[in-house]
Amino acid sequence: MSQSFALSADSLRVAFGGLVALDGVSLRLAPGRITGIIGPNGAGKSTLFSVLAGTLRPDSGRVLLGADDITRLPVHRRARRGVARTFQLARELDSLTVLENLLLATPDHPGERLWPLAFARGRVRRAEREATERAMALLDRARLQRLANSPAGALSGGQKKLLELCRALMADPDIVLLDEPAAGVNPVLVESLGQFILDLRDEGKTFALVEHNMDLIAALSDHVCVLAQGAILTEGSFAEVTEDPRVRAAYLGGELAREPVGAAA
Numbered sequence: 001m002s003q004s005f006a007l008s009a010d011s012l013r014v015a016f017g018g019l020v021a022l023d024g025v026s027l028r029l030a031p032g033r034i035t036g037i038i039g040p041n042g043a044g045k046s047t048l049f050s051v052l053a054g055t056l057r058p059d060s061g062r063v064l065l066g067a068d069d070i071t072r073l074p075v076h077r078r079a080r081r082g083v084a085r086t087f088q089l090a091r092e093l094d095s096l097t098v099l100e101n102l103l104l105a106t107p108d109h110p111g112e113r114l115w116p117l118a119f120a121r122g123r124v125r126r127a128e129r130e131a132t133e134r135a136m137a138l139l140d141r142a143r144l145q146r147l148a149n150s151p152a153g154a155l156s157g158g159q160k161k162l163l164e165l166c167r168a169l170m171a172d173p174d175i176v177l178l179d180e181p182a183a184g185v186n187p188v189l190v191e192s193l194g195q196f197i198l199d200l201r202d203e204g205k206t207f208a209l210v211e212h213n214m215d216l217i218a219a220l221s222d223h224v225c226v227l228a229q230g231a232i233l234t235e236g237s238f239a240e241v242t243e244d245p246r247v248r249a250a251y252l253g254g255e256l257a258r259e260p261v262g263a264a265a
């Protein structure tokens with residue numbers, strides 16, 4: 001990849017009424033790397049993802065894809081350019097099957113375009129076959145293949161999170177924003193989820209990973225950014241940021257937050 005950063009945020013500011021959720025956040029996702037984003041509840045992590053993915057317009061600041069300013073690009077056009085996200089709360093449709101949920105996420109279904117009818121039928125069938133193959137391959141990698149024809153509503157919480165990741169991967173994105181993929185997932189599934197993400201990174205995909213599970217952040221992140229109260233507190237390796245007393249203070253709040261920087265936490 002020629003650009004030095006896959007996706008970056010430049011001085012993002014978002015306020016909800018009087019509440020400033022992002023207060024000048026700048027962030028760079030290195031291509032082919034996993035950037036962990038940690039921070040206490042309410043720090044602004046999901047808001048940041050909404051701005052990066054295009055579901056929320058910042059009050060000011062820019063989002064860049066490589067060198068291109070995509071701040072005003074709507075979500076579906078960002079998706080077409082290779083940016084995908086998962087949501088903190090899985091958004092599957094319970095009454096549809098697992099496979100159907102993935103087919104719904106297929107980008108640019110040719111049946112939606114105006115092709116001459118004679119061509120259209122063949123194209124639609126071929127696209128459907130390809131999408132089904134792609135969905136089944138993803139389900140196989142996520143070890144959900146035997147559940148392909150089960151209603152999504154019958155999945156466990158952890159399996160729903162895996163389905164959410166597969167859904168985001170249906171468009172074969174270059175950049176994937178994962179919002180708490182391991183929340184509520186049992187430890188065995190967390191391990192296979194982590195390995196799945198590492199494999200995808202090794203294939204060249206770029207990730208931003210928001211997680212409260214610090215073991216997963218430590219195991220996966222090539223770089224960690226700490227967000228607190230709408231601002232980047234610090235960034236570095238997992239070891240570096242977790243040794244920073246300001247980070248410990250941000251997590252624990254209260255008493256520690258008032259200790260001078262450098263005091264043992």
Ligand SMILES: Nc1ncnc2c1ncn2[C@@H]1O[C@H](COP(=O)(O)OP(=O)(O)OP(=O)(O)O)[C@@H](O)[C@H]1O
Nearest residue numbers: 016019021039040041042043044045046047048088
């Ligand atoms: N749509 C909204 N309207 C009003 N306030 C919002 C909205 N979305 C988020 N907020 C507020 O903005 C702040 C940041 O929220 P955000 O969801 O980004 O935090 P987070 O870091 O993802 O937290 P968590 O770890 O709990 O998921 C919070 O104070 C939240 O209440």
Ligand SMILES: [Mg+2]
Nearest residue numbers: 045046047088
């Ligand atoms: Mg959140």
